Structure formats: C-alpha cells, structure tokens
Amino acid sequence: MNAQNQRETERLQKTGVRVQNEISRELEALRGRPDHMPGYDYFIDLLAGGIRPDVLEKRAGKPALNLLCVQAPLELIHAAGFLPFKIFSGSYAADALGADGRLPALTCPMLRAVRGIFRLNDSFSGRPWVLPTTCDWIVNLPRMLRMDNPQFAKWFHWLELPHLKDGDAARERWLAEVFGLKKFLEKTTGVKIDRKRLAASVAVYGRAWEALTRLEERRRAGAVPFVWFLIIANSFFLDAPEQWTNAVNALLPALRGNENKNRVFFAGSPVFFPNFKIPLLLEEAGLTVTGDDLCSSGRVFPGGINAEASSEYEMVAVLAGRYHEGCLCPTFADNDRRINSILGDAGNFEGVVFHVLKGCHPYDMESCLLEEPITRRGLKFLRLETDYTAEDGRNLLTRIEAFGQTL
Amino acid sequence: MALTVTSLRTVTQYLSFIVFMYGGRFGVKLGSAIPCFACPYVRGCGGQCYLMGLQGVFGVGMSFEAMRGAPLAAALGWLLVFIILVAALGKTWCGWLCPFGLFQDWFSLLRRKLGVRERILTEKTKRALAPIKYILLAYLLVLPPLVTAKILHQDFNLPFCNICPGKSLLPLFEGNPQYLALNLSNAVTLTFSALLLIVTGVMLIGIFFKDRFFCVFCPLLALIHLAKPLTFLRLSKNVDVCTGCGNCRRVCIMDIAEVSAERGGPDVQTGECLDCARCAESCTANGALSLKWLRFNLFSSSRLYASRNLSRNTAGASKNAGSAGKS
Numbered sequence: 001m002n003a004q005n006q007r008e009t010e011r012l013q014k015t016g017v018r019v020q021n022e023i024s025r026e027l028e029a030l031r032g033r034p035d036h037m038p039g040y041d042y043f044i045d046l047l048a049g050g051i052r053p054d055v056l057e058k059r060a061g062k063p064a065l066n067l068l069c070v071q072a073p074l075e076l077i078h079a080a081g082f083l084p085f086k087i088f089s090g091s092y093a094a095d096a097l098g099a100d101g102r103l104p105a106l107t108c109p110m111l112r113a114v115r116g117i118f119r120l121n122d123s124f125s126g127r128p129w130v131l132p133t134t135c136d137w138i139v140n141l142p143r144m145l146r147m148d149n150p151q152f153a154k155w156f157h158w159l160e161l162p163h164l165k166d167g168d169a170a171r172e173r174w175l176a177e178v179f180g181l182k183k184f185l186e187k188t189t190g191v192k193i194d195r196k197r198l199a200a201s202v203a204v205y206g207r208a209w210e211a212l213t214r215l216e217e218r219r220r221a222g223a224v225p226f227v228w229f230l231i232i233a234n235s236f237f238l239d240a241p242e243q244w245t246n247a248v249n250a251l252l253p254a255l256r257g258n259e260n261k262n263r264v265f266f267a268g269s270p271v272f273f274p275n276f277k278i279p280l281l282l283e284e285a286g287l288t289v290t291g292d293d294l295c296s297s298g299r300v301f302p303g304g305i306n307a308e309a310s311s312e313y314e315m316v317a318v319l320a321g322r323y324h325e326g327c328l329c330p331t332f333a334d335n336d337r338r339i340n341s342i343l344g345d346a347g348n349f350e351g352v353v354f355h356v357l358k359g360c361h362p363y364d365m366e367s368c369l370l371e372e373p374i375t376r377r378g379l380k381f382l383r384l385e386t387d388y389t390a391e392d393g394r395n396l397l398t399r400i401e402a403f404g405q406t407l
Numbered sequence: 408m409a410l411t412v413t414s415l416r417t418v419t420q421y422l423s424f425i426v427f428m429y430g431g432r433f434g435v436k437l438g439s440a441i442p443c444f445a446c447p448y449v450r451g452c453g454g455q456c457y458l459m460g461l462q463g464v465f466g467v468g469m470s471f472e473a474m475r476g477a478p479l480a481a482a483l484g485w486l487l488v489f490i491i492l493v494a495a496l497g498k499t500w501c502g503w504l505c506p507f508g509l510f511q512d513w514f515s516l517l518r519r520k521l522g523v524r525e526r527i528l529t530e531k532t533k534r535a536l537a538p539i540k541y542i543l544l545a546y547l548l549v550l551p552p553l554v555t556a557k558i559l560h561q562d563f564n565l566p567f568c569n570i571c572p573g574k575s576l577l578p579l580f581e582g583n584p585q586y587l588a589l590n591l592s593n594a595v596t597l598t599f600s601a602l603l604l605i606v607t608g609v610m611l612i613g614i615f616f617k618d619r620f621f622c623v624f625c626p627l628l629a630l631i632h633l634a635k636p637l638t639f640l641r642l643s644k645n646v647d648v649c650t651g652c653g654n655c656r657r658v659c660i661m662d663i664a665e666v667s668a669e670r671g672g673p674d675v676q677t678g679e680c681l682d683c684a685r686c687a688e689s690c691t692a693n694g695a696l697s698l699k700w701l702r703f704n705l706f707s708s709s710r711l712y713a714s715r716n717l718s719r720n721t722a723g724a725s726k727n728a729g730s731a732g733k734s
C-alpha cells in the first residue's frame with residue numbers, strides 16, 4: 001500500500017469515527033431531553049445502528065434495495081421481497097468527506113453527505129439501486145459515486161420521472177416506467193410480482209400510513225415535538241415497515257396534547273438525522289411545528305393507496321398514479337397545486353418556516369414562488385438558508401426569535 | 408363492518424333492491440315516478456321507474472283529446488313527484504338506490520374477485536359516448552306521441568323499455584326469463600326483442616369489464632342531470648385545498664377526470680357523476696371534497712378518515728387476493 005492510500009484509509013477511519021460521534025452525541029442529547037418518553041427509544045435505537053443497508057438487512061432478515069427520493073413505489077419493491085432503503089445523511093463529517101475533490105462549491109449538502117457515507121462503508125455497493133430522475137444532483141449522483149467506486153452498483157435502475165403530472169401522456173409514460181421498475185425487480189430477484197404479493201405489500205404500507213397520519217394528528221394537537229416526529233419519520237427506512245408501524249402504534253396512546261404557542265408549518269429542503277440544527281433552534285425560540293411536508297418527514301412515503309383494485313395491472317397503475325400525481329416535489333414543472341398542502345392546513349399555524357439547504361436549487365426556487373401566496377393569506381413567512389455546519393446557529397436563532405415575535 | 412360511507416351505501420343499495428324489486432309483495436307501492444330502475448316488468452315491484460311513466464303518458468289507444476283533463480293532470484302530478492324526489496336525493500338515486508346499479512356492481516365484484524383488469528374508457532371515448540344517453544332520452548320522448556298520433560305502429564309503444572336491459576335482466580330475480588326470448592308476434596316485436604337480446608349481451612359483457620358500464624348510456628341519468636339546478640345534493644370541491652393527487656379520479660366508478668382536474672370552482676358533479684361519494688371517501692386532503700345537502704355537510708374528506716379507510720380496504724383486498732391465489 002503506498003503512502004497516499006494509507007493516508008486515505010486513515011482519513012476514512014477518522015471520518016467514520018467522527019460520523020459515529022455525531023450520531024452518538026445527538027442521540028445522547030435526545031435521551032436526556034425532558035420530553036423523552038420510553039416509546040421513543042425504539043426509534044433512537046434504529047438510528048443508533050447507523051444509516052446502513054446491511055444493518056437493516058440483519059435486523060429485518062430481508063435484502064435491502066438502495067433508493068433515493070420518494071417516487072419509486074415502495075409497495076412494488078416490498079412485493080419483490082426487498083426492503084426499500086432510502087439513503088440519507090445529515091452528518092457534517094460525512095458532508096465534509098463527500099465535498100472534497102471535483103464537486104462544485106455549492107453542491108447540495110445532502111448529496112455530499114450521501115457520497116461521504118458511501119465512501120465510508122461499502123455496504124451500499126453490491127445491492128440494487130433505484131433512482132428517480134428528480135433534481136440535477138440526483139441525476140448526476142451515479143457518475144459522482146463512480147468517481148469513488150467504478151463498480152458501485154451492479155444492479156442499477158433509473159426511473160425516468162416525467163416532470164409533468166397532469167394529462168394522460170405524462171401518466172402513461174410514468175406508468176411505463178413503473179412497469180419497467182417491476183420488470184427490473186423481477187429480473188433481479190426472480191420473484192414474479194403478482195397481485196397477491198402486491199396486495200399484501202400495499203396492506204403493509206397502508207397500515208404504516210395510517211400510523212403516520214395518526215401521529216400527524218397528534219402533532220397538530222401539539223403532542224409531538226418536531227424533533228421526535230423527525231426521529232420517527234427518519235427511521236422509517238431503517239426498519240421493516242411492519243415493525244415500525246407497531247412501534248408507532250404503541251407510542252400513540254402516550255402522546256398527550258400541549259398548549260400550542262407560535263405554531264408554524266415547516267416546508268422546504270429535507271431535514272435528516274443527525275443534523276437537527278434548525279428544528280432545535282425553532283424549539284429554542286419557542287416555536288411549535290404543527291405540520292410539515294418534507295420528503296424526509298411528513299411525506300416520507302405518500303400512503304393513501306387505494307388498492308381495492310383487482311388486477312395486477314390496476315394495482316400497479318394505482319401505485320404509479322399516487323406516487324406521481326400525489327408528489328409535491330419541486331422538481332415537477334406543473335406543481336402549482338403544491339401550495340395547497342400548506343394552505344390547506346392554514347388553520348393550524350400562524351406562520352411558515354421554509355428551509356433551504358444551500359445548493360438545493362429546487363427548494364430555493366420554490367421558496368421564492370411560495371412566499372407571496374403564503375403572506376397574501378395573512379401568514380408569516382421565514383426563509384432559512386443554511387447547510388450542515390454549526391457556525392450560523394446564533395445568527396439563525398436571532399432571526400427565528402424575531403420571527404417568533406411577529407406571530 | 409365498520410361504519411363508512413361505502414358500507415352505508417352498500418346497506419342502502421341492498422335495502423333499496425329489496426324494496427323496489429319485491430316491495431309490492433308486502434304492500435309497498437311507491438308510485439310511478441321513481442327516479443331509478445324500479446322495473447315495472449318485475450312482478451311485485453315496489454315502485455315504478457319514471458321512464459315508463461314518462462313514455463306511458465302517451466301510447467296505445469290514447470288520443471290527444473282524451474288526454475286532456477284527468478290523464479294530463481295525473482301525468483303532471485307524477486312529473487312533480489319525480490322532480491321532488493330528484494330534488495331531495497339528486498343522483499343518489501343512481502349511486503345508492505338503483506337496483507340495476509347494484510346488479511352492475513355485482514359484476515364489478517366478480518371481476519375483482521377474478522383479478523381481471525377493468526377497461527377504463529379513454530377521455531376521447533367517454534366524450535364520444537356521453538351524448539348517447541341524451542339521444543336515448545330524446546328517442547323515448549319523441550316516439551310515444553307518434554304512436555298516439557298513429558304515425559307509428561302500436562308496438563312502438565314504450566320504445567325505451569323495449570330495449571332496456573333492466574327489462575330483460577331484473578325480472579330474472581323473480582324467476583321470469585320471459586323477456587329474454589324473441590317475440591315473434593310481428594316484425595316490430597321481433598326486431599325489438601332481438602335488439603333487446605343484443606343490448607343485454609353487450610351490457611353484460613360491458614358491466615363485467617367496466618364499472619357501471621350501463622350508466623354511461625342511461626337516459627334516466629341524463630334526465631336527473633337535467634334537473635340538477637333543482638337538486639339539493641351537491642358534490643363540491645374546495646379547490647384551494649386539493650393537491651391534485653388524483654385519488655378521487657382513480658377510485659371513481661365513472662372514471663371522472665374533472666373531479667381531480669377541476670381548479671376553477673366547487674362544482675365537480677358532472678353529467679356522469681352518480682353521487683356515490685367514493686371520491687370524497689378516498690381523498691386525502693382535509694375538506695377538499697364534500698357531499699352537501701343544501702347547507703348541510705353530509706361528508707367531507709379527511710386525511711385521517713382516508714388513512715383508516717384505505718388501510719382497512721387494502722387489508723381486505725390483500726385477504727381477497729390471497730384466497731383467490733390459493734384456490
């Protein structure tokens with residue numbers, strides 16, 4: 001091994017330790033919070049295992065399939081015998097590791113951190129990958145990852161996402177894509193995804209969504225602090241969905257409502273563990289998050305699938321429709337009704353906090369488009385642009401506190 | 408069975424089926440202006456489909472002179488009853504009460520059980536078929552006076568009943584297959600009975616492959632829709648809440664695109680809508696779709712309701728598919 005290689009190995013080892021420290025520190029702090037309840041420990045333990053598909057596989061006894069974004073129908077993947085594993089990371093150390101080299105200065109921190117954890121352990125390779133073509137970062141991710149490991153995905157599948165949702169033409173193209181995914185899954189596993197398997201998987205995620213919806217209801221009543229909600233939602237992909245659902249259902253009766261002050265809705269770029277900087281600052285400033293539509297939280301999976309539909313074809317079509325038309329991702333061109341997911345809930349908050357990760361262009365763009373209609377409704381709007389570093393914390397807090405006073 | 412809109416609707420459909428098909432045997436006589444296929448060819452039916460009443464105003468042995476006075480008053484009376492019934496209940500007559508609607512739903516159930524794919528009509532086909540029910544309505548309004556005027560042979564009497572699959576199929580439920588046979592009396596009756604057989608066959612195939620296929624052509628639906636300005640029941644949408652997810656369109660038994668596509672205003676009760684409220688039931692946006700009776704909200708969509716309901720449905724569907732898979 002030459003000197004350069006050795007330096008690299010040492011660096012990776014050090015970063016690995018740092019990532020683990022970040023996770024442990026955050027989880028320790030969570031356990032020590034006054035609002036900690038025993039029911040949350042289940043989810044803390046899930047996150048303690050690290051964001052690794054091999055850990056999920058061991059825990060759930062099924063092979064994992066790597067995934068990003070929220071448009072690939074989970075039920076289809078589950079029906080093929082896989083556990084969908086959404087790769088994410090909010091680790092600053094991983095972000096720093098992923099940032100080196102030839103990437104643009106203003107790369108999305110989430111993507112950099114994903115690259116970072118990808119370099120830290122090879123458990124992502126050797127498993128199938130499914131990527132929907134959402135934002136510019138995601139579509140370049142595979143080439144980015146190949147810079148570090150040319151062999152990174154033996155089974156790789158693109159899901160070409162039509163950036164229009166309305167109209168038969170877009171729907172048909174997407175349906176063909178979803179059938180393409182089905183074929184890919186069947187080829188990879190040798191399992192024929194028939195209607196019986198599909199119906200069983202749809203039922204699994206149907207129960208999970210019911211649990212998530214009940215949790216949202218409790219949060220609306222002020223019974224679930226945002227940080228805990230995020231812990232639960234973030235850990236969804238670290239567990240078999242059945243077990244996760246049971247744990248949420250077991251937690252629900254213990255969640256009691258609180259008097260809500262300074263209620264806000266949280267939208268924008270996703271928030272991923274262990275980077276809970278913004279949620280913690282909101283808390284410090286005395287704001288209560290009563291709703292969110294982040295793809296890492298309230299929209300972690302779309303749910304709402306009606307699969308009374310009888311045939312295999314119809315089930316796939318229903319899944320495809322819901323995952324496409326029901327998706328509010330700002331990478332869609334005809335996304336004008338997206339605002340309704342915020343305003344439709346307007347009775348439950350006084351302001352909207354919009355989170356933009358530096359380098360996350362789609363949400364950056366969206367924040368400009370949404371501010372006007374939101375303020376026109378008499379709601380306050382705060383745009384927070386940040387990244388995974390801790391340095392801007394004090395600054396942000398001052399702004400959030402000032403915002404809180406306007407509510 | 409949990410209390411849901413669908414379970415309530417199902418119970419209502421069965422009760423209504425019993426009342427309209429067999430009610431007469433127990434003394435139930437609900438008159439001649441029923442806005443659904445309470446088919447008078449079913450012996451012992453509990454009420455009579457207004458389409459027969461409407462065609463029967465004119466007809467055999469009648470003359471325009473003789474119709475003045477009492478017969479005309481009676482006809483106007485039944486029209487008034489029809490309007491009141493439609494005003495009060497709107498198209499729940501189609502979605503909740505029509506015996507032939509339930510009959511069609513059995514075929515949908517069978518199709519689901521067998522795992523056969525529903526053939527959804529394209530928007531283009533739907534647009535092309537939509538006028539047919541109005542053409543049939545015109546046909547059943549225009550021909551009877553021509554019989555009265557003796558321009559047409561008397562066997563052109565009740566021209567719609569003569570080709571209505573309700574006439575051929577519903578009497579089977581009281582053991583009467585008589586209208587499935589050719590009527591050889593003369594060329595007119597032979598033509599009509601042959602036509603009825605063909606229509607029946609096409610409809611049986613149609614309703615197996617497509618939910619409520621017959622409703623696409625139903626002149627009674629057309630008539631009820633014409634009375635829409637008078638009705639108290641509304642399917643209404645809050646366009647400021649809808650996120651366009653399309654759940655409503657995907658569960659709609661009539662595959663109505665407008666219900667999800669509509670962005671302009673609250674009226675999503677199209678000509679094809681049957682007021683079944685399945686859309687509102689599976690909408691995941693709080694308050695996006697509501698069924699209203701005058702100012703009263705009968706049901707409004709809710710995320711929590713949808714999540715519970717869909718989770719129950721999918722659990723059921725999973726069991727169904729499982730047992731079908733095993734057998």
Ligand code: SF4
Nearest residue numbers: 659680681683684686
């Ligand atoms: S639009 Fe709604 S109420 Fe009307 S037929 Fe379709 S599902 Fe039923």
Ligand code: SF4
Nearest residue numbers: 649650652653655690
């Ligand atoms: S189901 Fe509800 S939110 Fe979805 S498109 Fe229909 S009305 Fe809109």
